[in-house]
Amino acid sequence: MEEDLKIISDGALSYCRGNLFLEGCALEKIAADRGTPCYVYSTQVLRGRVSSLKEAFAPLSPLICYSVKANSNLTVLRLMKEENLGVDVVSEGELLRARKAGFPGEKIVFAGAGKSPQEIDLAVRWHLFCLTVENAEELDYIEKAGARYKFPVRCALRLNLNVDVDTHHYVKTSRKETKFGLDPEQAIPLIKNRRRWRWVRIAGLHFHLGSQIKEPSGYAQALSLVREFCEKTRFVPEILDIGGGFGISYRPDEHVVPISSFAQTVSGTLKGWCRTRVILEPGRYLVGTAGFLLTRVLYTKKRPGGKTFIIVDAAMNDLVRPAIYGSYHHIIPVRKRMGKNMVADVVGPVCETGDYLAKERTLPAPVRAGDLLIVAGAGAYGFSMASNYNSRRRPCEVLVEGRKSRLIRKRESFQDLWRLEEN
Ligand code: LLP
Numbered sequence: 001m002e003e004d005l006k007i008i009s010d011g012a013l014s015y016c017r018g019n020l021f022l023e024g025c026a027l028e029k030i031a032a033d034r035g036t037p038c039y040v041y042s043t044q045v046l047r048g049r050v051s052s053l054k055e056a057f058a059p060l061s062p063l064i065c066y067s068v069k070a071n072s073n074l075t076v077l078r079l080m081k082e083e084n085l086g087v088d089v090v091s092e093g094e095l096l097r098a099r100k101a102g103f104p105g106e107k108i109v110f111a112g113a114g115k116s117p118q119e120i121d122l123a124v125r126w127h128l129f130c131l132t133v134e135n136a137e138e139l140d141y142i143e144k145a146g147a148r149y150k151f152p153v154r155c156a157l158r159l160n161l162n163v164d165v166d167t168h169h170y171v172k173t174s175r176k177e178t179k180f181g182l183d184p185e186q187a188i189p190l191i192k193n194r195r196r197w198r199w200v201r202i203a204g205l206h207f208h209l210g211s212q213i214k215e216p217s218g219y220a221q222a223l224s225l226v227r228e229f230c231e232k233t234r235f236v237p238e239i240l241d242i243g244g245g246f247g248i249s250y251r252p253d254e255h256v257v258p259i260s261s262f263a264q265t266v267s268g269t270l271k272g273w274c275r276t277r278v279i280l281e282p283g284r285y286l287v288g289t290a291g292f293l294l295t296r297v298l299y300t301k302k303r304p305g306g307k308t309f310i311i312v313d314a315a316m317n318d319l320v321r322p323a324i325y326g327s328y329h330h331i332i333p334v335r336k337r338m339g340k341n342m343v344a345d346v347v348g349p350v351c352e353t354g355d356y357l358a359k360e361r362t363l364p365a366p367v368r369a370g371d372l373l374i375v376a377g378a379g380a381y382g383f384s385m386a387s388n389y390n391s392r393r394r395p396c397e398v399l400v401e402g403r404k405s406r407l408i409r410k411r412e413s414f415q416d417l418w419r420l421e422e423n
Contacts, residue, residue, distance in 0.1 A: 001364075004252035008330045008376045010049070010289050012042040018336040020374065024403035027294055027334045031372050034396055034407060036296040037314035039383050040374075041076070041408075043401040045290035050083045053246075053282060056263035060270070062278040063129070065109050067244050068094040070283030070380040071291065073397055075408040077101035080286070086129065088244070088281040092119045095126070105129065109241065109279060111158065111206065113179050117141045124153050130239060130279070132158045132206045134181055136190060139200050146199025153199055156206040156241050157187045161225045163209055165218040165245070168325045171211040173243075174222070181207065184229050191233045204276070205229070208243025211284060215257045216265035223269040241279035242266065248288040250328050250377045259285065284380040291379020293319050293395070294334075295357075297371045298349070308344040310367050315348025316355040317389040319375060319382050323354040331357065334372035337364035346373070350390045383409075391417055 005013045012023055020027045023044050030040055053064065065086040068077065072094060078101050080087065086107035087098045098108055110123045111132040120138065123131055124145035133139060133155050146153045160181030163174045173180045182190070194202040205226055209218045219242060230237060247256045270278070295314035302308045316323040331346055342365040346358040357375055367373070386394045393412035398405050 004330070005332065007249060007252045008289065009042070009292075010045045012045045012290075013292075013332070013374075013376075015336045020332065020334045020336070022292065022400050025400045025405045027292075027374060028372060030398055030400075030405055031294055031296065031334070033405075034398055035411065036294055036372070037312075037318050037395040038294045038411075039291055039378065039395055039397040040294050040405075041071075041287075041291045041379055041397065041399050043079070043399060045379075046076070046079055046287060047083065049286045049290065050080070050085065052259055053280075053285060056258075056260040057266070057278075057280065059267050060263070060278045062280050063107075064280050064282065065107070066286055067281045067283030068098060069384060071287040071382070072097050072384050073408055074101050075399055076287065077103070088283075092116075092122060095119070095122060099126070109281070111208070111281070115141075117145075121145045121148070124149055124151055127151060130154045130156050130204070130241070132156050132241065133190075133202075134158045136182070136186065139190070139197065142200050143197055151199065152201045154201050154203045154239070156204040156237075156239055157182055157190060157202060158206040158208070159184055159187055159226065159229065161207055161209075161222050163207075163218050163222045163225070165210045165213045166215075167210045167212045167245075167247075168327070170325060172209075173211075174207060174209045184225070187229070188233055191235050204237040204239030204241065205235075206241035206243065206279075208281065209245050211245050212247045213245040214247040214255070216262040219262065220265050220269050223266065227269075227273075237276050239279060240270075240273070240276045241281065244281040244283050244285070246282055246285040248284055248377065248380075251330060286380075288377055288380035291377075291382055293329075293357075293375040293378040293382060295373055295375065297367060297369050297373065299369055300344070300367060308342065310344045310346045310363075310373075312346060312348060312357065312373060314357065314375065314395070315350040315390070315392065316352065317350060317387045317392045318348070318395050319357060319378055320385050320387070321381060322357055322359075323352075329357060329378060330376040331361060331363060332374050332376065333364060333367065334374060337366065339365035341365060342367065350392070388412075388417060393417065
C-alpha cells in the first residue's frame with residue numbers, strides 16, 4: 001500500500017498517523033479549507049519531473065516545450081518558465097496564456113491541425129520560435145503574415161509517418177487515417193520548392209506519434225523514417241520536433257519504460273545529426289503524476305445481491321478521462337482504512353451511466369458517506385478537459401509546496417455559468 005502510494009505519486013503522498021498527506025499538507029485540511037471537488041498539485045513532483053526529463057535528454061540539449069494542453073493553469077506555466085522550459089501551444093487561447101505567464105515568442109512553438117488565419121497572424125506577429133505546418137494551404141497564410149510583419153517565419157513540416165504506437169485509439173496521432181500532418185509524399189514537393197517562399201522558412205520537421213506511449217520503439221521507427229525522408233530530399237533539418245507522448249504509470253503495477261530509455265533511443269537514432277536542434281513537447285510526463293482530484297463521498301449504495309456504488313461529489317465533467325478513454329486512475333482514501341477490501345464502482349452525480357471514475361475497483365473498507373478520496377494521475381488532461389456539463393462549476397485548483405498550499409484557481413461561481421448569457 002505505502003509502496004503503491006510512492007509509485008503513483010513519485011513519493012509525494014504518504015500517510016501520517018492514518019491521514020493522507022501530499023508533501024507536508026494534510027489533504028483533509030485542504031478539503032476543509034477549499035471544499036471539494038478540488039484539484040491538488042505537488043510542486044515537488046512537478047519540479048522532479050522537469051529535472052528527470054532534463055537530465056535524461058541532456059546529451060541532446062533539446063528545447064523542451066511543455067505542452068500547455070495537458071494543464072494550462074497559469075501557475076503551472078509560470079513554474080515551467082522558472083524551470084527555463086518553452087511551451088507548445090495549439091490555439092490562440094493557449095498562446096495568450098503562455099504570453100500571460102511570461103514566455104517570450106522565441107520559447108513558443110505552435111502546432112495544430114486547424115490554425116485559423118488570425119491565429120497564424122498572431123503567431124507571426126509575436127515572432128514565435130516555430131510554426132508546425134500540417135497543411136500546404138497554411139503556407140499561404142504564413143507567407144502573407146510574414147510579409148505583413150516583415151518577419152521570416154521558421155516552420156517545421158509535420159509528417160504523418162504512419163507509425164503505430166500501443167496506446168488508446170483516440171490518442172494515436174501518426175496513423176494515416178488520422179487528420180494530423182502531411183504524408184511524406186505530399187511534403188516532398190514542399191521541401192523541394194521551399195525557396196519559392198519569401199517569408200516562409202521551412203527549417204525543419206515535426207512529428208507527434210501519440211500520447212501515453214510506454215516504450216520507445218515508435219520513436220526509433222519514426223526517426224529512421226525521417227532520416228530516409230531527409231536523405232531522399234537532401235534536406236538538412238535545422239530543427240527536429242519529435243513531439244511528446246512519454247507515458248506515466250497510472251496503476252502501481254503499470255510498467256512504463258524509464259524516460260532515460262526514451263532519451264537513449266532518440267539519441268542513438270540521431271547519432272551524426274549534430275546540426276539539428278531537437279524539440280520535445282512533453283505534457284503528461286511533466287504534470288500527470290503531480291495532480292490529484294480530491295473528492296468527498298456523498299453516498300454509498302448497494303444493490304441487493306449486486307453491485308456497490310460509491311457516489312462522490314466529483315464527476316465526469318471534472319475528470320472526463322475514464323468516461324472517454326475508459327482510463328484507470330488509482331483511488332486512495334484520505335483516512336487510512338485497515339478493513340478488508342471491498343469492490344465498488346466510484347461514480348459521480350452527473351446524469352449519465354458513463355459518469356464514473358472507477359469501475360469494479362477494489363478499495364480498502366469501509367468507505368462511508370463523508371469520507372474523502374483522492375483520484376491520482378489527474379494532473380494531465382484533468383482540469384484542462386473539465387466542462388460545465390450539468391451546469392456544474394469547475395473545481396478549484398490548489399498547489400502544495402512543502403507545508404504550504406495555495407489556491408491557484410478559484411472554484412467557478414454560479415454567476416460564471418451564465419454570465420455570458422445575460423443581456
Ligand atoms: N504535441 C502535440 C502535437 C500533441 O498533439 C500533444 C498531445 C502533445 C505534444 C503532448 O502529448 P503528451 O506528452 O501529453 O502525451 N486527452 C488525452 C491526451 C491527448 C493528447 C493530445 N496531444 C488524454 O487524456 O489521455
